[in-house]
Amino acid sequence: MTDRLSASFYTRDTVQVARELIGKRLVRLDGKRRIAGVITETEAYRGEDDLACHCRSGQTPRTVIMYGPPGKAYVYFVYGMHWLLNIVTEKDGYPGAVLIRAIHPEEGLDLIAKRRNGKPQKQWVDGPAKLCQALGIDGGFNGVDTCSNDAHVFVETGIEIPSALIQKTPRIGLEKVPEPWRSKPWRFALTDPNLILRESKE
DNA sequence: AGCACGATTAACT
DNA sequence: GTTAATCGTGCTC
Numbered sequence: 285m286t287d288r289l290s291a292s293f294y295t296r297d298t299v300q301v302a303r304e305l306i307g308k309r310l311v312r313l314d315g316k317r318r319i320a321g322v323i324t325e326t327e328a329y330r331g332e333d334d335l336a337c338h339c340r341s342g343q344t345p346r347t348v349i350m351y352g353p354p355g356k357a358y359v360y361f362v363y364g365m366h367w368l369l370n371i372v373t374e375k376d377g378y379p380g381a382v383l384i385r386a387i388h389p390e391e392g393l394d395l396i397a398k399r400r401n402g403k404p405q406k407q408w409v410d411g412p413a414k415l416c417q418a419l420g421i422d423g424g425f426n427g428v429d430t431c432s433n434d435a436h437v438f439v440e441t442g443i444e445i446p447s448a449l450i451q452k453t454p455r456i457g458l459e460k461v462p463e464p465w466r467s468k469p470w471r472f473a474l475t476d477p478n479l480i481l482r483e484s485k486e
Numbered sequence: 487a488g489c490a491c492g493a494t495t496a497a498c499t
Numbered sequence: 500g501t502t503a504a505t506c507g508t509g510c511t512c
Contacts, residue, residue, distance in 0.1 A: 327504070336504070338497095346497060363505050364494030370504085383504060403507095413505050457504050 287441040291431045294354035298330035298373040298380035299470055305371075306472050307445035310387050312419040313436040319392030319419050321409065322442055323384060324477050327455045328470040330373070330380035335465045336458045339379035350379040355431040359416070359423055366413035367422045371430060371439070385412045385456070388477045451475050 289308065294301055303326075311320040329337040338347045338360070349358045350372055358370040358381045374380035387409050389396055396418045400408050409415045416422065421437060430438040452469040459466075 329504070338504080341498070344497075360504090361496065362503055364496080364503085366505050368504065385504085407507095411505070417506095455504070460502090461504095 288431065288433075289355075289439045289441065291353065291355040294371060294373045294431075295375055296373065298328040298382060301371075301373045302326040302328035302382045302470065303450070303472050305382055305384070305439065306450055306474060308442040309390075309440040310384060310419075311438055311440055312392075312421065314392065314395055314420060317392055317395060319389075319395050320440075321387035321389040321391070322477075323386075323439070324388050324474040325384075325386035326472050327383040327385060328373075328380070329370070329383065329455075330378075332379065334468075336455060336461045336468075337379070343379070347379065349427050350381050352376060353429075354380075355429055357421075357425050357428045357430055357435075357437055359421060359426040361423060362413075367416040368412045369416050369419075369421050369425070369437075383412060384415060385471075386410050386473075387415060388474075389418075445474065449475050 305323050305326050308323050309320055310323050311318060332339050332342060339350055343351050349356055353376045354372050354374060356372045358372050359367055361367055368383060370381035370383045372381050389409055396408050399418050399420060409418045425437055428435050428437060451473045453471045454467045454469060455471045
C-alpha cells in the first residue's frame with residue numbers, strides 16, 4: 285500500500301492545492317534510496333489571465349504540460365542554468381501548477397549533501413532550484429505522472445499544519461509582473477520549519 | 487548582513 | 500533581441 289497523493293488531490297483550485305501541499309512529503313526515489321522531506325514553501329500559478337504564469341501566452345511547447353491532466357510534474361529551465369519543479373493542477377484542459385520552493389529534508393540526507401557539494405545544511409534546499417539540484421531533478425522529469433506507482437518523484441501524505449503556522453505572501457521573483465498579479469497572496473510558507481524538526485525527532 | 491551582478495540557454499516577441 | 504517563477508560570489512557598510 286502507498287499513501288501517495290492521487291490525481292483527485294490535484295484536480296482542484298491551484299491556490300487551495302498549494303496551501304494543502306504544505307506539510308506533505310516530497311519523495312524522490314534515487315535508485316533504491318529515498319530522498320524525502322516535508323514541503324515548507326509553495327506557490328500557485330493558474331490560468332492564462334495570471335500574468336505571472338507561463339501560460340499567459342497561451343499553450344506553447346513549453347507550457348503544454350500545464351494544460352494537461354493534473355498530477356504530472358512540470359519541470360522547466362530558467363536563467364540559463366536552473367531547473368524548477370512544479371506539479372500540475374486543475375482539470376485537464378485548464379492550465380495550473382504549484383511550484384515547490386522548499387522542503388525540510390528528513391531522508392537521504394547524505395545524498396542531498398553530496399549533490400549540494402559541501403554547502404551548509406541551511407542552504408541545501410531553501411530555494412526551488414537548489415531543491416531540484418539536491419534531489420537530482422531535471423528536464424527528464426518533465427511530464428512524469430507523479431500519481432503513477434512507478435514515478436520516481438511524488439508526494440505522500442504528511443503532517444497536518446495549522447493555518448496559524450502558514451504565512452501567505454506575494455509570490456517571489458515577479459518584480460516586472462503587473463498588478464494585481466504581482467501581489468496576489470499565492471505563496472505559502474511554514475513560518476518556522478523548526479516546529480517540524482521537533483515533531484519528527486519525537 | 488545586505489546588495490549588486492554575472493552565469494548561460496531556451497522560449498517567446 | 501530580450502527576458503526569465505534563481506543562485507552564488509564578491510563587495511561594501
